[in-house]
Amino acid sequence: MRDITMGQYFPGNTVIHKMDARTKLLAVLCYIIELFFVKTLAGFALMAVALFAAIAVSTIPFKMVARSVKPILILLAFTAILNLFYTDGDPLFRIWKLTATWQGLELGVFMMVRIALLIMGSSLLTYTTSPILLTDAMERLMSPLKALKVPVGELAMMMTVAMRFIPVLVEETDKIMSAQKARGADFESGGVLKRAKALVPILVPLFVSSFHRAEELAVAMECRCYHTDRPRSRLKSTVMGARDYVMLALMALLFAAILFGTNRILWTFIPTV
């Protein structure tokens, strides 16, 4: 359970920390889209260099960022293997009836790198941005939707509360698991089905206590005058500054480079095909 780093925030004082959360959110969104345009080794190298540079500037230890990939390692391996065997092309080796191909190897590795970079990029966002500023940024970026009666403010509050309670619920799950283990529960042996069944005695108390918490939290929020029908002020509201425009410009440049690179490859390929 300790591997869950989602939603954690490491306060700091770097350019990345100080950047407007809207900029960071847009930059990460942009980065993710770019990742799906990239199709060459050079392109991935460029994307990786861009991310590592950002990590270096943020002074977040690289290990911390890399750790965010840990929970999805199995997914990564699965994707890579699937790509390796199910892509048509020049045979590399055979196992039983399955043929691995060079093209599959390339595609598999690229997909792995793509997902890893995606996760690392988005965790850099949450590591360097306080959850309130992040949800605030979402609220502000989505504010045009208010005209369509989308409850943007309430959605942002839900996100804030959800992020606040991730560590609380992780801790609670640990506690319940220890309590059940102390009474002889076994979570580590048996097949998938048996293990899934073993989770029921954890999930039930977790749900019950979550509802209990939600009710208490709602009353506490009301006691602090929470409402949804009038404007709320902000402790921190950031204004876009020079660094934000520089960042957005850099992201645009990266986008252009990736698009140009991909297209140039296309140009060189198309005549020969």
Add this chain to the structure above:
Amino acid sequence: MRNEIHPAPMLETIELTFSYPGEQRQVLKGVTLTVERGSFVAVLGHNGSGKSTLAKQFNAVLLPSTGKVLADGMDTTEESLLFDIRQRVGLCFQNPDNQIVATIVEEDVAFAPENLNIPQAETAERVEYALKAVGMWDFREHSAHQLSGGQKQRVAIAGIIAMRPRCIVLDEPTAMLDPQGRQEVLATIRHLNREEGITVVMITHYMKEAAMADRIVVMDDGLVVLDGTPREVFQQAGYLEEIGLEAPQATSLIARLRKTCPALRADVLDEQEAAEAIAAVLREVKG
């Protein structure tokens, strides 16, 4: 009518009764109580005595079935005054984890001023005032979940102080804390009362905590059964035990000794005073 020279008491309940919707049993059976401005009142009672329900009546989380509750002179059933009431009478609960809304300390403390749409500069000022008042200013940029229980509860209190309330009602604020956290929170509460002039109503079932108040109100079965200074209340050690409460050890020791030695002073609060009382009697016997 009350006027400037005789302002309304901070909190007032008049013949307050309450039963939860759909339930026959009355949790409060006619509570008439006045809390003076600037005072520190402890409400003492065992589980089910109605003390937590009473706390929720003070800032209109619950509304009376019959009778009246006046918070800073405002009738809690007046819906248009709801935010004014909640702002003047803050309510703090037992479990700090379930009161903290935002991940970062200062952002959580800003929650109430933000709800009240207070301009940014003043919100920042209030956050600073509140965090300094509870001694958590140095932790303003910490994640709430990395704090100890006592620290979390102080942050929760700061979240209420940021509304600049005139009164703060605390519902068993130390029940989930370790001894050190309990000391921290109690010191904070005393500071808010003595130095910041905030009226404090503390719900508790710990006698020792109640002893630090100016006045103790004892509740049993939905009624106020005792009301007086800690000394006056603790003298009724026998009665307190009858209704499921235990007087502080020193007080109950003296109560038992008095059965054979009526010369002992009855109104002792702590070990120090008990020792002095016994020493005084011994000196008399010798002399």
